[in-house]
């Protein structure tokens with residue numbers, strides 16, 4: 025104890041935790057301690073989290089000071105600013121800092137924060153390579169931020185994004201380079217991550233995902249660029265590393281305190297030395313280290329009690345995150361990613377750019393991700409921490425606090441009846457209950473569709489549909505007619521296939537997350553029904569731009585072979601028009617023997633099936649088939665399958681045209697095209713129809729005067745004879761008409777709808793009208809041909825060359841080989 | 845401090861989290877059959893024995909959606925957290941869950 029009888033409290037670290045702890049102590053007992061604070065930074069205590077707005081030029085340092093010099097003076101605190109403590113002498117209870125400054129303590133608080141991680145990349149010590157932690161870093165960045173210069177930020181977490189945004193506001197071209205495939209993946213799901221990428225792009229911040237940094241390039245000792253593992257080079261004049269932090273433990277370790285990932289503390293924040301406490305980012309409490317201020321405030325409260333003989337225990341904190349980028353509202357808390365036994369409520373409002381996902385577990389809020397409108401973040405966080413059951417207001421939960429508290433506690437129909445006329449029902453279109461009531465009365469509406477047409481209530485995201493229906497029911501009683509709209513694509517949306525297809529084209533939606541957001545999908549990432557459909561719609565609409573989503577393809581289309589009941593695969597090479605050669609047959613025979621393929625079968629589609637191939641062997645089997653000139657037969661795809669032919673005029677005494685030649689020509693032009701469902705063609709040389717062309721999706725019957733084109737046949741689950749679509753005189757015209765028909769089908773049918781079903785729905789007459797109109801036919805044909813530039817490529821050869829190699833290799837063989 | 849920790853599981857590093865595609869799966873052969881490791885759209889990882897409770901279909905080859913996988917053979921939906929079929933097929937067996945841990949971005953598979 026000091027001479028004046030007051031206990032001496034020494035704090036190492038003049039940051040967020042150190043000063044807040046002092047405030048908590050002073051609040052409880054202003055006279056108990058004589059306080060000394062050491063701070064390595066040469067300045068007073070400021071709000072570190074506000075460095076981002078300072079970097080962006082939205083605030084000045086003076087605006088973010090928490091405790092100015094007067095505060096230290098008024099409370100009799102000695103501040104050694106710019107003095108880092110170098111040793112703790114626990115035996116003598118003295119800390120020693122730079123320049124020989126010492127202070128004796130009765131109680132010591134370590135609040136030294138953490139250190140930014142510097143990736144050990146070649147070139148990491150070049151000038152212009154900085155981290156983002158304190159005011160000095162911000163000043164270094166601002167100094168380098170000449171307008172027009174380029175910055176690269178490694179790390180797509182909260183800090184990296186705020187750094188990039190700030191630098192872009194300062195006029196730099198900023199690019200975030202992130203290792204993972206989703207920005208802020210620890211806080212966001214893929215949907216919100218996608219929206220964030222888009223929003224940042226709109227603010228001039230580019231994002232490069234799945235990028236592994238390899239080397240920092242320099243010129244004259246200064247950073248000049250970043251090279252990624254895939255060889256790309258991003259030129260830059262400033263490189264910010266924002267890849268994470270590590271609790272600062274050096275001082276504690278040297279003093280012999282118990283240290284894990286952080287300085288170990290118990291529930292009153294005491295270290296292994298009873299006179300020394302630790303708080304903030306430098307600690308590890310119950311196995312957890314924190315990197316946000318909310319838990320630090322809670323720690324400081326507990327420590328304030330502990331140091332003033334109070335009784336409190338710190339039991340860990342729930343976390344929430346909010347991004348500080350002006351105009352981009354992002355909030356995340358708890359189990360935002362769901363998990364065992366969790367359910368999701370998803371709300372999207374494309375018009376306002378809003379995405380909300382509330383995760384429920386056992387009827388309680390377990391987490392939330394909010395994008396675009398994070399106003400209710402605190403409310404969800406409170407619900408989450410209190411663990412209150414939310415079953416009573418689940419229906420309105422996702423609309424937020426205002427909407428929910430308006431209705432809470434009432435039974436549903438009474439709640440609807442009790443709603444004020446001015447209460448908003450449809451948030452997307454701003455429709456109040458009064459408007460809906462008036463529309464129902466004035467226009468004698470009886471259906472949801474009708475009401476939507478008049479008021480737009482529930483016409484956008486559809487999330488308020490149940491509420492709107494209740495209002496209808498309440499007004500009309502038995503007069504209400506339940507909805508009979510188009511069949512939804514799946515349970516993730518109320519929209520039908522036609523609307524989805526139309527809007528993908530009209531609104532130039534070019535990725536799966538873009539579609540899900542614009543069309544207000546009610547699940548975070550779709551399901552096994554809608555994803556393959558959307559993937560097809562996108563690649564059909566944007567053949568040159570869209571990047572195929574492998575994970576949204578059924579296994580057969582993902583690995584370009586048919587899965588069999590024992591998990592092996594079958595391989596069917598193309599045999600153009602059913603014509604083969606000795607060389608092809610020999611190659612097939614060799615492959616069968618080399619890979620010990622158990623079954624070889626002639627299929628019903630005029631080609632040969634190799635059954636029972638092991639998945640890992642597929643690329644090698646394909647390589648051998650490729651070497652003999654054979655390519656994938658797409659026997660696995662919603663794609664062009666086979667073109668069956670007969671021998672035709674080449675050999676047959678009845679043949680009128682070269683049916684074999686036409687079949688081969690069609691298959692060579694059309695192979696590789698993806699379609700809503702499988703497409704099979706047949707070309708017969710005369711009406712005897714040996715190629716069974718009249719039960720194919722598209723068939724040709726050759727006659728003396730030309731070619732009869734048939735459409736809409738099938739001989740599988742349903743047997744359907746074709747209808748005649750048109751008749752043409754030349755082979756060229758036959759090819760044009762068939763490709764145009766295929767394209768019309770590709771652009772209009774619903775996913776998994778075979779041609780005959782599509783024809784039932786749209787009518788032969790409509791198809792005929794399009795294909796017989798010369799301009800239409802030409803345009804359809806041209807679009808088909810354009811698309812084929814991207815898809816008439818052998819997927820086997822691509823995989824032989826190494827594409828998707830991970831698909832054919834196990835993740836690891838260590839456990840297979842390990843001894844027991 | 846020197847308490848005896850009994851961890852009967854052998855944790856083996858089988859690769860990086862990012863080696864498993866988002867909304868995808870990878871297969872790990874072991875001496876007691878294949879294990880499927882899944883990574884969902886929100887970045888969580890799960891491990892199940894790679895055999896569907898229906899007829900043994902390789903779940904690692906299915907479409908991953910939400911926290912479930914659609915079996916490639918007959919389209920049963922299997923919950924990744926429990927290995928149990930969902931919806932109409934609930935209650936019909938389960939694919940055993942294999943202990944899985946993530947440490948510093950690495951996948952550690954726990955086998956006895």
Ligand code: SRM
Pocket residue numbers: 586587588594596625626627628629630631632633659665666702704719737738739740741742778
């Ligand atoms: C191999 C083959 C049987 C054979 O040994 O001959 C076959 C095998 C299968 N057929 Fe077929 N069909 C085969 C010719 C046919 C034919 C005959 C034809 O094409 O002339 C038909 C009737 C014609 C038609 O399609 O209308 C046919 C009608 C079906 C159907 C019913 C389709 C429908 O819309 O009604 C299915 C089920 C489906 O696609 O959903 C089907 C599905 C299947 C699947 C893909 C089942 C599956 O999903 O795994 C089988 C895959 C076996 C494999 O791994 O290779 N297969 N299938 C034939 C391969 C043809 C080829 O060379 O590509």
Ligand SMILES: Cc1cc2nc3c(=O)[nH]c(=O)nc-3n(C[C@H](O)[C@H](O)[C@H](O)COP(=O)(O)OP(=O)(O)OC[C@H]3O[C@@H](n4cnc5c(N)ncnc54)[C@H](O)[C@@H]3O)c2cc1C
Pocket residue numbers: 036037038039040041042062063064065072073074075076107108109110135136137138156157158183186272275303304305306314315316317318320346348
């Ligand atoms: C740019 C930025 C934005 C952020 N945004 C958010 C946000 O939006 N929300 C959020 O919750 N969190 C945010 N954080 C994180 C938050 O700032 C930290 O969690 C918090 O500052 C940690 O407090 P601390 O006291 O443990 O460490 P610090 O605030 O870093 O304080 C530690 C202090 O100790 C000093 N020190 C270290 N060693 C010694 C020594 N030997 N002797 C003397 N002094 C020493 C350091 O110089 C430092 O000043 C952000 C961080 C940054 C950098």
Ligand code: SF4
Pocket residue numbers: none
């Ligand atoms: S008829 Fe049935 S069993 Fe035979 S190949 Fe076709 S789908 Fe398989």
Ligand code: FES
Pocket residue numbers: 896897898899900901915916917918919920
């Ligand atoms: S084996 Fe999985 S659904 Fe049949």
